Amino acid sequence: MDTSTLIGGRFKPKDGPTSGAMGDVWTAEDVRLGRTVAVKFLAQRRLMQQGAPTEFAETTARMFEREARAMARVNHSRVATLYDSGEHDGDFYIVMEYVEGKSLAEHLRTGPRLPLERTVRWARQICEGLEAAHTAKVIHRDIKPDNIMITQQGDVKLVDFGLAFLADVTQTHTVAGTPLYKAPERWHGETGSERSDLYSVGCVLYEMLTGHPPFGSAHDDPMTVGRMHQDDTPAPPSAHRPGIPAQLDTLVRTLLAKDPADRPKNAHTTAHAVGELLHVLDATEDTTGRAELPDTPGSNTGLSKRIEALDLRIFELEILHDRSDQPVIEARTEHAELTGQSGDTRGAAALYDRLARDCQDFFGPYDVRTLDAFEGLARWNGKAQRSDRC
Template sequence: MRETTSDADGPMTVGGGRYELIGHLGSGGMGDVLEARDVNLNRRVALKFLGAGRLTGAAPGSERYIRAREMFVREGHTMARVEHTYVATIFDCDIGGADPFLVMEYVDGRPLAEYVGGDPLLLEQTVRWSGQITEGLAAAHREGVVHRDVKPANILITHDSSEVRIIDFGLARFADATESHTDMGTPLYRSPERCRFESGDERSDLYSLGCVMYEMVTGWPPFGDRHSDPAALAKEHQYRSPVRPGQQVPDVPDPLDDLIMSLLAKSPADRPRSARAVTRAVREVERVLESVAARRRQAPGHDTSQADVGITERIREAEKRVRRLLLQFGSAHDETVAARVELAELTGESGDERGAVELYERLGRDCQRRYGPHDRRALDAFEKMTRWTEGGYER
């Protein structure tokens, strides 16, 4: 039972009145996540509660319950050692009440899980977010911290900057040690050694990252789906080789295809040596995108006014501009339409012709819904979509 206090007409608080509860952010097998305000520092935070009694199946006050709380504190201290831009910060750990909780950085964003599970992501998004995830994992691994549950639900994408924040470091190990029967170490993204109930290490995180990248590139995980039997998934992770992403969707650069397959090697020894090595490999994919864009800028009729600005940086700035205009004006306002056209063109120039087609199709349909089936903006978007379907600019 969570211990809360409040004045007669005041807000509910926890942590001896320090944290003023604002709302419910989500729930999982480990417990609830609540938005709160740190009264002392006047900042928004996220409180992640762990129902230790539920995890261990033991009554409060029992020896197992006490051990679980002690381990939770140790894991909180471990997670707090990881300080990096792409990792959600742990500010505090409170064990004073019936349910201990972590005080975490509040991230205004959505989990990557809400972006995947259908169409492939834009190629530049995949490369950008993959690089940020690997940087965050590298920072954790340098501190000896292994995540053990890398999955889209544990990767948040911020609204303002479209950047990664990795959450829940160490909680899978806590669940293992307390004999939890939760979904920690989700079977869709679990490494072969974790499927064998081994503890795993840094390279287990890299396998899970490979599963996540595979889903970003293709639209689905390498094996099964969310309705698959966990035992069958475990066998596939251990014994079956996935189809290469590039055989399923177009425009996947060979270095990205090769990287994902190396991350999905069955033996940890056959995977990249470290998250830092993966970061370098992702940077190589970025250079491939830049090279493709540079060749296309040399074609007749291209705008060369920003030739000295990298394509990935231009795409990121265009994406931010689209996001801001969507909030300000909506999806079919003329300023928004112009920004969306720019983003689609830059996406195609980077070598992601499929992504350009998808962006133009969405734009055309949005304009049709807003202005009618024969709207000039919609027809223009579909015309540009057709051009990229047929190969875009001459090379």
């Protein structure tokens, strides 16, 4: 390419290109707005054989067009922004936000093991980006460390929507994807869904926690890796890295469920669950889970274990359901009651207080679930006050 001419009359090539299977990416200056951008060209000439388009070239051209359409739909701080598209000297190009930083793959390959807090924070940001894409009816279908950029400020940007599926548009079917992160149903030939993206998030999260994907390696035969995704169950991350909270093991197990129906409901619920994990890590200072209940006159080991198990169950339910769904409300009510029965009356009142406020937001002030939660708050608060007077 002649770097002395402006691309589209405004983009001046600077550094590059970085070449990939689909095209070349140049760093360029937007002379009109004075900012650095990334310009991605379709490598059309490389994809020609004897002057005629090959089937692969035609497929790649459709993927390139789809990438532009997918990125144009999504406007979110966790997704690289599309600025422009056009044709230059017979080659198609798209102009994207230039993300200054390194890919997650580079961080995993060259850096020390990621701290749990950073792992969880980045996982939440990945889900936030996917939530925006899914809301725009865009299924990414190639979530992997190479397609997750980490900015110099330490934040996530999702890139490379070349395999994206537009859920509301009829388009050519493709089962392409990266074997190490590809959901089981996609190995069966299915197009993929929001929950397929979440399975890929589970693979990425597993690798961030342990240093390797849940199944296979880059050197393994793709079909062998595919059979592992369909048939095998990986060891929990804590088996490879002591100190991982049980909630994090639960999240990974749920994301990696073979049946899409057993995975989190959507990216929004997953982002919320991951956000809750940040509170767990803050409370435990990166150790083994939530703190034990304090010894109180009415406490016993059996109740403590039931409360601990129920705490984990609530976390799992909030991944699989909306927080307003009845199974979540019932489990939180039982959790508050058991906490009070253990002797922690103030803890029970605090749990009921949070539940009552949530129910008020979900269902309104006069719903029976809201009134029941406020009744529980008053009952355990009264017991706590009587205990203080004794």
